[in-house]
Every structure is written in structure tokens, then in C-alpha cells.
Amino acid sequence: MKGRRDRGTTTRQAPAKIAPLKIGDMILTANNRYQPVYAFAHNDATTNTKFLQIHTSCNNKKPLEVTGQHLVYVQGKDAPVIAKSIKVGDNFTRADGHGQGGAAIVTKIETVECQGIYAPQGIYAPLTQNGTLVVDGIASSCYISLQPNGDPQMMELNGYSTLPMMSHHSVAHMLMTLPRLVCMGGINPKLCQEYNNDGVAHFVQMAFDLSDWFHAQHWVVQLFLLALYLVVLSPLCLGALVWCKAGCCYGGWWIGLCWFCQWK
Numbered sequence: 216m217k218g219r220r221d222r223g224t225t226t227r228q229a230p231a232k233i234a235p236l237k238i239g240d241m242i243l244t245a246n247n248r249y250q251p252v253y254a255f256a257h258n259d260a261t262t263n264t265k266f267l268q269i270h271t272s273c274n275n276k277k278p279l280e281v282t283g284q285h286l287v288y289v290q291g292k293d294a295p296v297i298a299k300s301i302k303v304g305d306n307f308t309r310a311d312g313h314g315q316g317g318a319a320i321v322t323k324i325e326t327v328e329c330q331g332i333y334a335p336q337g338i339y340a341p342l343t344q345n346g347t348l349v350v351d352g353i354a355s356s357c358y359i360s361l362q363p364n365g366d367p368q369m370m371e372l373n374g375y376s377t378l379p380m381m382s383h384h385s386v387a388h389m390l391m392t393l394p395r396l397v398c399m400g401g402i403n404p405k406l407c408q409e410y411n412n413d414g415v416a417h418f419v420q421m422a423f424d425l426s427d428w429f430h431a432q433h434w435v436v437q438l439f440l441l442a443l444y445l446v447v448l449s450p451l452c453l454g455a456l457v458w459c460k461a462g463c464c465y466g467g468w469w470i471g472l473c474w475f476c477q478w479k
Contacts, residue, residue, distance in 0.1 A: 238404075238408070242349075243349040244310075244347045245308070246347070247310050250343040251399075253344065254342045254398045256357070256416055257338045257415055258414050261414075265327070267283055267298050267299065267326060268327045269307075269323075271353075279350060279351055280327070283298055285359050286298070286355070287301065287354075287355050289306065290306040293368070294385065295368075295383070296368045305321045306321070308354040310352070319352070346388040346391065356387070361386065361422075362383065362426075372437050372438060390422045394418045
């Protein structure tokens with residue numbers, strides 16, 4: 216979730232702003248469970264940027280503010296969609312931590328730009344085990360689309376065809392598999408708290424660079440690389456499923472091995 220510092224999420228203790236969150240804080244995720252923040256994909260207190268301000272029928276809630284490439288859950292869709300594709304009349308999926316979220320109908324969409332010394336500045340993107348979080352009551356992905364054009368929900372092979380079961384969210388979550396293992400497994404947690412001059416985590420910037428290279432390849436090469444990655448990862452995922460008594464997402468630090476946790 217690339218959100219502003221004044222956006223709200225929910226911790227186990229109480230509602231909280233995104234900006235003061237720390238690694239290890241337990242926050243509400245899209246499946247109404249609390250999970251720890253294991254890293255920040257983007258953590259910059261000074262950046263000014265444009266956001267979509269999406270108003271809903273929930274009059275007691277602030278409008279959702281996200282970048283256009285962010286992924287948000289919309290009812291009737293199998294996976295989160297790119298925010299810039301959302302239209303008036305769409306239904307957001309809400310979550311309140313009690314399983315009684317319901318829907319929030321989009322009533323108005325505006326573009327706002329944060330600038331000036333009195334503007335709520337900064338971009339923050341906390342990462343959780345299953346790649347989701349709740350912002351101002353709306354279920355959202357932790358990620359942005361790595362393919363800015365094309366299908367708003369599913370990845371495409373070099374712009375030609377969409378891939379079944381390979382949504383923008385799924386692919387981003389898969390790319391974060393090794394960082395989750397490093398950050399949550401105690402292998403080298405400091406690597407998860409290092410950022411470039413733009414406030415982007417180094418491991419996220421590497422994922423961006425890899426994605427740019429991947430999208431420049433022929434679709435046959437893309438398909439081969441995806442298959443190879445899954446072949447290597449599948450045995451580790453199977454081990455996670457076998458050993459985790461409480462389900463893929465809630466058994467311990469090593470659940471970061473399992474890239475399909477968002478369906479659990």
C-alpha cells in the first residue's frame with residue numbers, strides 16, 4: 216500500500232496511522248487476521264506525489280488514497296485490481312477485524328497532489344506475510360502492479376495474453392518470497408531496512424529492475440522463467456504447507472517460502 220502518512224490502518228491495539236508503524240507491529244490484513252509488518256517497500260517521509268482519492272458510500276470513513284498503480288480488492292474480482300482502473304459504482308471489499316466488513320460503493324474519484332510544507336507528505340508501503348493490509352477500512356494489496364499497462368487484474372506475457380492464476384498481486388507476492396524469508400527468518404534483517412535515495416527498499420528496487428528486464432523478453436522466455444521459478448519454489452512451499460498446522464500464512468517465519476499464501 217503506497218499511502219500517505221495520515222492514512223489509517225488497524226493494529227491489534229487500536230486504529231493507527233501508517234507513518235508511525237514499525238517492523239513487527241501487528242496490523243489487520245484483508246482476511247480479517249492480524250499479521251506482522253516484516254519490512255517497508257517504500258518508506259519516505261518527504262516525497263510529494265499524486266494520489267487517487269477514492270470516495271465511498273461509507274460516510275464515516277476517509278476517502279481511500281492510493282497511487283494509480285496500487286492494487287485494491289474490488290468485489291466480483293478474483294484478485295486485486297490496479298487502482299486507476301476503478302470506476303464509480305465499483306464495490307470495495309471492507310474489513311473490520313470481526314468478519315463483518317461488507318462493501319463500500321465508490322461514489323467519486325479525484326486526483327490529488329501532495330505538495331507544500333502543510334501537505335501530508337511521504338509514501339509508506341508496509342509489507343505483511345500474506346501481502347495484504349487494510350487501509351481506512353478497505354482491503355488492499357501491499358503491492359503495486361509491475362506491469363503498468365494491459366489487463367488491470369492479470370499479468371500478460373509480453374502484452375499478448377493473460378496468465379491464469381497469475382494476477383499482478385500473485386506475481387508481486389512471488390517476487391517477495393526470498394525477501395520474506397530473509398526478513399522474517401532472521402537471516403539478515405538489516406538488509407530489509409536499507410533504502411535508496413528515493414526511500415525504496417533495495418530488495419524492492421531489485422524486483423523492479425528484474426521486472427523491467429523480464430517484460431523486455433519474448434513471451435516464450437517469460438513463460439520458461441516463470442515455470443523455472445515455480446519448479447524451484449514448489450518443494451519449499453509444499454514443506455511449508457505440510458509443517459504449518461494452522462495454515463500456510465500463520466505458522467512461523469518460514470511461511471515466507473510460500474508464494475500462494477494469499478489464498479489461505
